[in-house]
Amino acid sequence: MPVNLDRLAAKASETTEVTLNQRTLQLAARFMNDEDDLEARELVKKLKGIYVRSFEFDKPGEYSQADVEEVRAQLKSPIWEKIVRVHSKRDGENAEVYFKADSTKQIGGLVVIAADPRELTIVHIDGPLDPSDIDKLGGDFGVPRIEVPPQPKPAKEGAR
Amino acid sequence: MKDFEQELKRALRRWDPPDSFRERVLARVAAEQQQPWRRAVSLRQRPMLRWVAVAAIVVFGAGKLSYRAHEHRLEEASGRAAKQQVMLALRITGNKLRVAQKRVKSVEGEDRKVGKTL
Numbered sequence: 001m002p003v004n005l006d007r008l009a010a011k012a013s014e015t016t017e018v019t020l021n022q023r024t025l026q027l028a029a030r031f032m033n034d035e036d037d038l039e040a041r042e043l044v045k046k047l048k049g050i051y052v053r054s055f056e057f058d059k060p061g062e063y064s065q066a067d068v069e070e071v072r073a074q075l076k077s078p079i080w081e082k083i084v085r086v087h088s089k090r091d092g093e094n095a096e097v098y099f100k101a102d103s104t105k106q107i108g109g110l111v112v113i114a115a116d117p118r119e120l121t122i123v124h125i126d127g128p129l130d131p132s133d134i135d136k137l138g139g140d141f142g143v144p145r146i147e148v149p150p151q152p153k154p155a156k157e158g159a160r
Numbered sequence: 161m162k163d164f165e166q167e168l169k170r171a172l173r174r175w176d177p178p179d180s181f182r183e184r185v186l187a188r189v190a191a192e193q194q195q196p197w198r199r200a201v202s203l204r205q206r207p208m209l210r211w212v213a214v215a216a217i218v219v220f221g222a223g224k225l226s227y228r229a230h231e232h233r234l235e236e237a238s239g240r241a242a243k244q245q246v247m248l249a250l251r252i253t254g255n256k257l258r259v260a261q262k263r264v265k266s267v268e269g270e271d272r273k274v275g276k277t278l
Binding site for chain 2: 018125
């Protein structure tokens with residue numbers, strides 16, 4: 001996780017923290033042998049890390065926009081590209097999805113920031129993600145289909 | 161009886177070792193100090209020690225097997241725990257992506273409604 005969120009954990013009434021580095025992911029992949037796990041296993045084997053921090057608060061306003069901004073500050077272009085940002089004034093729900101630009105056609109990583117008045121969740125998936133992988137996992141993990149904008153083709157050398 | 165006494169005396173009489181005896185003993189002690197495995201080789205010929213060595217090998221082998229089994233169990237437990245963590249992380253990711261998608265869809269729906277009214 002790019003930023004230290006321990007401060008928020010101290011304020012939160014419930015904290016979910018998942019930290020999986022490449023070694024742990026490889027170990028987990030060896031035990032994902034059920035039929036339902038096979039597609040997830042192929043994804044997990046490619047990844048470098050999965051980091052989740054989720055904080056639930058008793059009252060609204062126990063975390064500030066500055067806390068979220070600290071995370072956003074790490075997700076700057078050209079490395080990170082904001083794909084989705086939705087904000088609801090009605091219920092104060094925010095969701096942002098960032099993809100890490102990769103030299104290949106693949107996505108190099110994914111960050112999701114989901115915030116509502118009493119909950120803040122940050123997910124960082126580090127490693128190559130094929131849009132079709134996310135698509136396949138939709139059934140098993142409830143991961144929805146995300147429309148990935150087509151990557152511009154790199155200009156051929158010498159072509160004008 | 162006297163013959164026997166004479167014979168015993170003759171057998172137990174003091175006699176000096178050959179001149180080279182001292183040198184040979186000292187040379188052997190020095191050689192053993194330089195090559196302690198030689199002593200081990202000679203100990204191997206003692207049957208009691210042979211059994212002790214066999215027992216040690218058996219105990220060591222059993223210990224190694226037991227340690228491996230323990231390591232395997234530990235690795236399996238860690239692997240299963242890691243799998244649970246992966247599933248939890250993917251589920252949370254899925255849920256949060258779904259929130260984003262739902263919002264995007266509702267905005268699209270509102271846009272369409274506005275478009276129709278216009």
